[in-house]
Amino acid sequence: MTEFVPTICPYCGAGCGVLLLVKDGKVTTTTPWAEHPVGEGRLCMKGWYAHEFIYSPDRLTKPLLKVGDSFQETSWENALKVIAEKLSEAKAKDGPDSxxxxxxxxxxxxxxxxxxxxxxxxxxTNNIDHCARLCHASTVTGLGTAFGSGAMTNDIADIPQSDCVFVIGSDTMSQHPLAARRIILAKEMGAKLIVADPRRVQTARFADLHLKLRPGTNVALLNGIMKSILDHGWENKAFIEERTEGFAELKAVLDTVSLDEAEKITGVPKADIEKAAELYATSKASCIIYAMGITQHTTGTNNVLSIANLAMLTGNIGRPGTGVNPLRGQNNVQGSCDMGALPDLLPGYQRVTDEAKRKKVAEAWGLPDLPTQPGLTLIEIMEAIHAGKVKTMFIMGENPVVSDPDITHVEEALNKLDFLVVQDMFLTETARLADVVLPAASWAEKEGTFTGTGRRVQVLRQAIAPLGESKPDWQIIGELARAMNAEKGFIFASPKEIFEELRKVTPQYAGMDYARLSQPQGLQWPCPAEDHPGTPILHTKQFTRGKGKFHAIPYQAPAESPDAQFPLILTTGRVMTQWHTRSMTGRSPSLNAEFPEGFVEINPQDAKKFKINDKGLVEVSSRRGKIKTRARVTDKVVPGVVYIPMHYVEAAANRLTNSRFDPQAKIPELKVTAVAIKPA
Amino acid sequence: MTKCNEIVQDIVRSMLRAKLVDEVVAFGRGINESDIVPLFITDEKDAEKIVTISYYPCSLAKLVALYGDRNKKIGLVLRPCDARSLVELAKRQQVNLANIYSIGIECYGVVRAGSNSHQVYIFPDTVQMDGETKPLAEDVLAPNCRRCEYMVPTMTDVAVRLLPDGGCLVDANTEKGQAVLEAASIAVTDMPALDLTALKERAARWKEKDFGELKKMAAKDRLHYWLAQWEKCIKCYGCRNACPICYCKECYLEPEKQIVKNEALPPEALFHVGRLLHVGDSCTDCGQCEAACPMGIPVSKLYHMLYEELSPLFDYESGFDLATLPPVSTISDKDLTKTGVTLD
Structure with a gap:
């Protein structure tokens, strides 16, 4: 028997539809899904080869128990018994917050x-977080505060309607290729393209204007642009008047901004700042597309608020071709946030501190109340382990030993734990530190829903049976809950049944069900009622919070600045065919071969200064550690900045990065680290 | 267009019932009416899912070559360009034509990729969209279809011909085709002569439009045009993966071959030039490469343009005669002295 199973790509947040060819119970290949509205019958390379890791010989097929220094296979029954006992014991002894x-x-x-x-x-406890903390935590806080909703305001399919696309801190052609498709379409239909990035990312080749700002100076650049807009009277006075509040405060800060100063801070010529202001403010419909270059800073929330300021200042929101468009990184990072896998938010972004909302969720779960204190964020969890406050940890499908900042510190923390459970497809660097490892099924082996970056909720379809004894994560959690005697709320025969419950407590999802979501286009939230068509564009008539709120944001320098000892700025990112910690792409031969090893990009000027040869082995060090990797001498990066992709454990950028974080979003400053470089 | 659908479904049911074939590969309904996906049908009950809508999201010939069972007898419902690709694949030993029963559907073009959220059926000068018939606006058509002059499936075992009134006629081109029609109890109809003058004129007009401007350019400007297009390439391999003529099991484009440098965007021009040299002589202008390109590179324009230059030079028409091998494999010393095609 041979059939194509329509489902959703497991890589980026674009959420393209794919067809998995299943022949006699085996996934044979991936092809584009023509009718799907995001991919439109096209895929990037990751999409075309999304099936390759499924049958990797490294797949875990049985639960593992650490005995001494090595793992032994065990039964599900025993693994769950051990975990249930340990979790119950820890809860009883040191309290739920441990x-x-x-x-x-x-x-x-x-x-x-x-x-x-x-x-x-x-x-x-509310001690639950996930890697959204490392990517768009500042989007959730920033856009939540400014607009009332911390998500992409428009949709990928909407971009071609724009007359000016402003991409800031996103390597879109490498990282969200099917969004980049729309940028190129817009450009070919006459739109202007502005790219702000310290590197000549692929998208910048097509830019009318490339603003090569120094890492960590986004606010100075955006304030400069807004200052120039006000100087020329390009602001949208009617929009500011009718739809926003707090403009006077913003203006007071912008009055203190000088473009000469902005040029000095950002390294972007004043004339280019003014040109960007003109292009963005005077086009009929302008949109902003951003990613980690904006969010991964100690000023991440402020960067996002500044973007919101710029959009509101010019009225570029709530219409086709406009908007503030964070490109979410992971396939379901929008959804994992929507579902309340966050320490301060319940499903649907309801605050745990909001008694009425919390009690409503508790009631739906048949409980009198839920924990009231916000829990710990990702970085705070690691700190709390070091401080002896958190002693037990459970990690589902994440690999913090490679993905988090300052991984030496992370490894020490995880090693210090009394008990660690990791649930994953592979024995990752993190799983190796665990006491129990549970084998999880892959994306092709389970059903459920993913929410893409345009708030598009869509159905993931099961193509094959789970490999070996691996199980879908939802089954594992259900079984664990039952092993801990929590029968009632955890008996679900299928993800569909879970969805029926979650839509009752997640207002944005209230009108959705599997029948509606099963259409190729899914549904975009908010979809509050069963007859509601979903919402492609947010804030059309009014903002989710009522009026849009301007924030007065003065520029603040990053946590670390270059000095005599560490004279360069390290900025990190990804490459086209690798994904995060390579647990999937490193096991996909076609993808891995395109970018098989790590490197550091350095400008020829700096290379000369530090005696670095192209392709030569170098040592890069920061206050937290050092790594060895190969140099690539290239003018792709500006002088004073080096770039290392985050993926490669052998040359892990996060050995160097700083865990100092944004005070509101608690997102670490992965984009600015002071480093030194020398030949190795 | 229910008539053509009905007849094709009948033929498929009959082929399966008579055990002429073990499996039929055709396009059919997926999740909804406009979701068109390839189906592998073994149970005649599923034949009702087959649709002959004017949309063709991938090469079925390539699917069969890659994933079909060579020992099985397979029925294939194809449009003429894909039927030509099937012949080219057979020349390259990628399919066993003896085991394939091909049903060709007359085709006046398919809609552009990504614009298929409708029920669209295209006729010589009209289009039926969601049940409503209108004069055909040529911008509905995929770019390669506008240049096409092979509407009639003369290279398949069975040819299903469309009539202007929505009806259709069925013809057998081969003995296998006759066996199929016998199994389906369909009498072979004498085909009325088809006047393709207007459609050939359309093809010539679009070739002139698509190629003319490029041909007028100085060689270096033309090169610049293509290099600028290739700048957009994100190396997704979509064109290669979608191309029915790209059949190599070991592809020199793969990064480990180190012929095209890895770790670089856009890939070197060799990525495109090399593929062009490999398959350009046999391009059937099916347009799958262009439809798969996320960046809107007009890939089929380049391949078709080269094919149109090579075809008269080598007296080679791809996709018709199984016995005539592609120029790349038959090239002689004398051929090497031929002039007239410039690749720059």
């Missing part, structure tokens, strides 16, 4: 929903 959980932006909505429910109901 346990911490990491959920996963790679897992489905149903799985994230179920894990946060387990953590809040069965364990009784």
């Amino acid at each position: 346990l911490a959980f990491l959920s996963s932006a790679k897992c489905t909505n149903e799985e994230n929903y179920l894990l946060q429910k387990f953590v809040r109901e069965v364990i009784g």
